[in-house]
Amino acid sequence: ALLPTQAVSGSKGSKDNATRSKREEVPMEVWSMCGGLPLAIVTMAGHVACNPNKSKDEWLKDCKSLFPELGKVKGKDGGKKRTQEEVGKIVSHCYNDMPAEIKTCSLYLSIFSKGHRISRKRLTRRWIAEGFVSEKQGLTVEDVAETYFNHLIRRKIILPVDHSSNGKVKYCIVHDMVLEHIVAKASEENFITVVGGNWLMPPPSSKVRRLSLQGTDSKRAKDIEKMNLSHVRSLTMFGSLNNQLSSHSFKFGIVQVLDLEGCMGFKQHHTTEICKMLLLKYLSLRATDIKSLPDRIGKLVNLETLDIRETNVLELPKEVCQLEQLVNILGGNKRTRKALKLPGELNKKKKMKGLRILSGIEITAGSVDLHHLTELRKLAIYKLVTMGDDSSFEELRSSIEYLGGYSLHTLIIGDESSKFINSLDDLSSPPIFLIALELSGKMVKLPRWIRQLSALNKLTLPITALRTDNLRQLSDLEELFSLTFSFTAQNYDAETLTILSENKLHSRGQIKVPEAGFKSLKLLRFSAPLLPLLSFPKKAMPELERLELRFNLLEGLFGVENLEKLKEVHLTLDDKTRQAVTKKIAGEMENAAKKTKAKAPRIILETVIHSN
Template structure:
């Protein structure tokens, strides 16, 4: 690295502004070309735009008194110390919490932010919900280069992240000094705490230093996280079940139904993740967890929720099923006597004819996301009518994300009869045996993300949605078996209607950045319209298919970088 170009690109979001700004040569020079130092200092400078060059000159003299290169490990530590001390108090706490996760691990943003909320590090502030405040804190840690984004969702937001090994080592050491989090096992050789352990992270993978809690006082543990796949017993008998607020056992092998008896004794538990464990049943004793806010049982063998689920009045996020396999979670058969007013996310559920609890959906007026992975209901039946009525009502109450996978009924085709458009919707996913998209989609002015079944991949569908002002991501998908006769018939009919070619109309899609096609068969696509602008802001095309009839006019997409289409 011979120039400070990378440094300035990190500091300034606008390259033109970077050129106009006075060059911080001093800072870059002392970083000595070391990427971690450059990126960290860039984050620090970028998050303090009001401070002038005199300030940064003083910072340089304090951080680099020897004024010699190369930068030593001690010098990097001084940089990290300064950046940590520059954080506001709330962000210091949130950054220390990163020491929970093992070295090199990829962490879900939602997993982190939900835990922040459960630990009371984040709360509602200035009209923002706790989730929105957590999002701003997370983004600030990204801006300061403490968190490194790895994956992005289709809406462009960070989905998962990592922490640089050296930064994580610093955070783990700092966290240990303050007795904030105790790490057992993993890659860090940490002294046994002399004080009572408050937050325990048990990391078994790659450990060379042992993973024993022997000699530790675990009676005050309020947060327990276990990583790894070893069938090692968890020391439940050493904990005070009455004070544990966070229990995250995601992916912990060896956890079975018998452990649920211990878990249901943790009466102040707020966050419970059993994701990817071997648990197959949630006992009725779960109703004792009256403070529970997040219940994550995705990718487990749990197929149905107990009647007692309706007693969890503080629950905000109910996460179940498996999106990849379309395995879904059945709701309790009985209707709730009292509404779950706190519930904001209900994801991964199945609705069938035996589900009398469908009437309870009307009561979930605080719901912001509803994801139905499986529908098995009779067209024209009572459940069919109740579900459509419930969805229409919830949309009028502020539902923002709706996902329905319907491969065995005709429900999604009935949504066109809704009396009013779901005006608050920002994310809509309708997959399965869909014959036509609802006409009201064209009125969803806040719609940011749209996923439709490939069975409606026709020119007239593009014409219907081309005027949506905020549409960022458009996906056509199909997960049904390719030998499903109903699907094959619909696709064949589409070919005849479109003369085997889909023409993307000009003059619309002003905000679209990402276009995706995930299906066994994708028909011929054409972007070429002479003299007219087609999808002017499109930056990426993703395609996964078994057969594809071709794509034409891709060179006319002015904002699409070469190499930005993936197959």
């Protein structure tokens, strides 16, 4: 549990300084009424953090309205343990204080079951599809949705459980008691109807507007059959399709959001019925066992998000190009780099001009022209299919150069042959607005223009680019938060080993981090079977908090004690037989850090066991 002073600090730096004087006005009665219970303290801390201008008298008035007895018997009530009902009153008070649009977004959390890890992007995209978020003061709907999400984090309504390498929250959860309160509110307002899972909710007294099926038995399935489902606008299912809805009831004509992520049991009639949902805006079939998309998907003319990641759908039908409202196409598999083929009609007819995310795709040389996608914010190419000619990707290179002058913020390119990523050095006009860049293949020399990416926050490069001179070049990127050097199984061979050996020769047999630069870097990650000797001199990476090393063999690591703000070192071993060696490295690292630091970084060991 956080102490009150810690829990209130929802932001860092100047924001904390600006509000500190106000926070000092928060009387101890506010914390006393929480009865020392962690949930009550944390929830109230979020409430305090979002009301920095509230006076002491106003806080005392809140305390009196919640618990009139507080303070009557001084010194006793402050130590009283609160009952579940009393903690519920505190949670309810904090919830009621939120702005109306944030309340609406928080009610939506009841769609997910108890303990479910909720993806930030999944949640915010659904808010947008439901119409809960609109553009404000020049911000896009995506940016406004991020603001709402961060507000809920600050309120402690949702709790982060995992972060992306760029520092953003990737997954969150909702405390059971907070979720119980939200589910009750959602039921009371007929906002969402939850069937199954951990909640026993009364059947809806009127039309069902949003339906969340969290696993049902035969009795509950019969209850669903009795419901008036003709007005369902949002349908979410967890588990198996066949156990929850019979074939004739999978018909929701006015559904706008259909989320079947992780559901198994896909049949032909399911895809047939989905293609009849003509008002559909958001369709997630992620991690289902669907094998292909029917041609009839072209009828979903209102569709904005199509998520088919981690499925066996390897190619989009040409009819997808009829979907002029599409904003997000999410395909392929990030872990295996299985990619999604685009239809040739995308190139010929210059369709889907409103696309903002095109992720997980495969591009064949000369087949795709993306110049017309001027709204594109993210382009993730998992696979490039060459045609033998070095100039065969000239159209793609030209597209990246052109889109880089518009909205392109994230660029990911996987290139097994490495010819294309090495040709990016020739760009005459680099994508200077990039926030995230990932290049995968065999690259030794960095693009000359990389130093111009002043907004770059996250950078992922192949392990072959790990050279002292390259690190020196990257050290000037003042906004860089996360830096990763990694490899893919396809490109780690004798040639890669040779490149790594040659890289060390440039700096006397070691990879040396520059003494200055990397002013904002928080995360440094290396991932390769063989990691060369790494050296951190004094004043290197002054803000680094987390160092991740994944390897079979590590040649050496010097100067960890010089990383003054280092908090965690993650050592992941890909070879169980060398576990003793890894523990020795961890011990040496910890001892070195203790010599110069009051508090040594936490060393976390992990062994990956590969199945045959």
